[in-house]
Amino acid sequence: MRTAADGFGRFVSSMAIIACSVFSLSCSSHHETAAERPPAHITYHAEKMVIPAGWSAVPEAGRSASPQLILTKNDGDAAMILKELKPATAAKNTLTEEGVCVLGNISMQSKLGTDSDERRIVQPPSVSGNGKEFCVYIYSERSLLRRVVVFRAKSKIYEVELRQNSESLPLSSAAEAQMALVNSLIKAE
Numbered sequence: 001m002r003t004a005a006d007g008f009g010r011f012v013s014s015m016a017i018i019a020c021s022v023f024s025l026s027c028s029s030h031h032e033t034a035a036e037r038p039p040a041h042i043t044y045h046a047e048k049m050v051i052p053a054g055w056s057a058v059p060e061a062g063r064s065a066s067p068q069l070i071l072t073k074n075d076g077d078a079a080m081i082l083k084e085l086k087p088a089t090a091a092k093n094t095l096t097e098e099g100v101c102v103l104g105n106i107s108m109q110s111k112l113g114t115d116s117d118e119r120r121i122v123q124p125p126s127v128s129g130n131g132k133e134f135c136v137y138i139y140s141e142r143s144l145l146r147r148v149v150v151f152r153a154k155s156k157i158y159e160v161e162l163r164q165n166s167e168s169l170p171l172s173s174a175a176e177a178q179m180a181l182v183n184s185l186i187k188a189e
Contacts, residue, residue, distance in 0.1 A: 049184040052177035055080070071181070077169040078162060080178055082185075085150070085157040095157070101125045104135030104150040107159050111139060111148070118142050125150075134182065138171070145171045149178060153186045 051057055051071060058070040068083035085107065087095050095103065104125035112119050122145065123138040135150040147162040162178040164171055 049188060052180045055177055077166040078164055078174045081161045083159055085159050100133045100150060101127055101135040103157055104137055107150050108137050147171055147175055149182050151182055
């Protein structure tokens with residue numbers, strides 16, 4: 001299990017990357033708008049997935065050693081972080097037999113830490129999906145919402161966290177893009 005300090009460190013580094021990406025997006029050429037760009041196809045750990053229209057991948061440069069894919073909404077109002085969850089070797093066999101919401105609860109506990117007054121659960125982990133099992137939970141951090149989807153694909157466990165960067169963004173509008181990313185990874189199986 002990771003400590004709250006580890007989670008906070010990851011959060012701070014992720015926010016720095018997001019801030020840099022928003023800055024670079026605002027300085028990019030205005031000749032091609034997000035609506036004109038087709039969805040990009042990228043490779044993440046040999047799996048093909050489709051980046052939703054209106055979103056861009058943040059380049060790998062300067063990122064931590066942990067494998068993750070960071071996407072930013074082209075208007076800067078939201079970000080998504082895709083990462084593979086890798087349980088400790090001792091727990092790996094046990095977790096392969098558990099339901100996806102057990103994994104969601106573990107993910108949620110790692111996000112909340114132990115003494116965080118800035119984070120609270122808005123929607124507890126619950127199973128969702130059309131024939132595929134996802135675990136979805138929502139928490140808030142400093143009045144901004146975070147929607148997390150935990151799922152399995154290709155014998156791996158993944159988490160996609162959607163981060164609201166602006167209170168004016170309805171989370172439901174970005175949740176469609178989050179589920180499109182999740183479904184594209186599952187279809188790549």
